[in-house]
């Protein structure tokens with residue numbers, strides 16, 4: 001378990017992380033979301049013991065970071081931002097080097113190196129220097145070194161940055177499989193990634209925690225949550241739709257003619273809208289209920305802080 005209390009970090013007069021408090025339990029996959037400069041990487045560096053907090057406390061597995069950082073670091077796999085260091089080593093040399101640092105020995109060491117190469121699919125670049133790899137492969141080498149010692153806690157700073165869509169999918173599957181009884185914390189700018197892999201979303205802006213709940217709860221905060229989106233096959237008088245009971249607002253996209261009906265509260269408008277269409281014999285080619293838009297909530301929350 002990770003327990004963070006009033007964690008702060010100042011660089012001179014600038015407060016990058018401002019009194020964060022949260023707990024993370026085994027099985028949690030947490031997504032740190034936030035605009036550039038929100039303090040996500042700084043928080044991760046403190047959680048991994050690479051940066052000393054200005055204030056507050058970090059406890060991991062009942063050990064205090066300021067007293068037992070070495071013991072804590074053994075339990076953590078960390079993918080920092082950017083590319084792995086020691087770029088002149090080949091991929092296999094680099095992974096062997098990390099395996100040694102992590103204290104792996106004998107057959108177990110060999111097995112783990114082989115296993116991470118397989119999991120992260122590095123076979124084709126094993127003999128190439130890390131610095132000559134594409135951004136996506138560098139990221140995957142970074143991931144491989146993070147999981148080589150099979151840690152209980154995985155902290156990944158933008159793990160899918162620079163990966164193509166297939167590789168993004170693979171890494172997300174890896175994270176999901178990894179996480180059954182472990183802790184994963186990822187930072188990301190990709191909002192769908194949070195719904196795809198995380199059971200908790202934390203929104204951080206200007207160093208402060210703005211939200212900590214499930215991605216589904218985050219979606220519920222969107223004005224599009226349960227909104228009805230529809231498009232008529234032909235030009236149709238739609239004024240009656242706005243008058244339906246429970247409709248708070250109606251918007252029509254001028255470019256594509258798509259109609260969005262926003263409910264009052266969290267009402268389900270679908271029965272009334274379906275009846276309206278059916279009773280008038282109208283033709284629609286699109287009709288669905290929205291899940292809520294994360295980008296909309298994210299923008300709204302983070303703009304309030306920076307305003």
Ligand SMILES: Nc1ncnc2c1ncn2[C@@H]1O[C@H](COP(=O)(O)OP(=O)(O)OP(=O)(O)O)[C@@H](O)[C@H]1O
Pocket residue numbers: 011014016034035036037038039040041042043
């Ligand atoms: N060593 C440092 N010295 C001074 N300021 C720093 C230092 N490290 C980070 N900062 C500042 O702290 C703030 C938070 O940075 P951080 O890298 O944690 O943000 P982030 O949320 O990870 O952003 P991004 O999404 O762009 O990676 C930024 O304004 C950054 O410039």
